[in-house]
Amino acid sequence: MELLILCAWLAACAIQDARQRQISNWLTIGVIVLALVYLLITGRTWLGAEATEGGWALLFSLALTLPGYWLGKLGGGDLKLLAALALASDRSVLLGTFIGAGLALLIWFLIRQKNFTLKNHGLTSADIHTNINQSNKYPFAPFLFTGFVLFMLAFHLS
Helix, strand or coil, X not given: CHHHHHHHHHHXXXXXXXXXXXXXXXXXXXXXXHHHHHHHHHCECCCCCEHHHHHHHHHHHHHHHHHHHHCCCCCHHHHHHHHHHHHHCCHHHHHHHHHHHHHHHHHHHHXXXXXXXXXXXXXXXXXXXXXXXXXXXXXXXXXXXXXXHHHHHHHHCC
């Protein structure tokens, strides 16, 4: 049941990030607070790991995301989302999700590049970049959701 709730939360974050290019603080900081309270009361993470494992996972999430945030490649919502996931799970789930997200992102870029070059030969640069205010950063939460699902299917549900 906990896994299903975590999956639904990640799906909500992914949908919001894909539509709005940002994730609400209610979704990220709210889960960080809930995960911390749960961790302090029970001494375990939401998925059942020891509290120290949740702390290590949090440090790993910060080590993975802060450089991308400082370089402008990741948004603050992505950083907070991975911190919340870390506090609710453990290092293996966090790293598996991050690696799965990287693979999903790579596959997305390969498919997108192939389809874009084949279908859009008649467009000029001005046609493609009509919305100057839109961020050129891709929403990362959908890829994190995909990575989480792939990791859970491969390693936790087998």
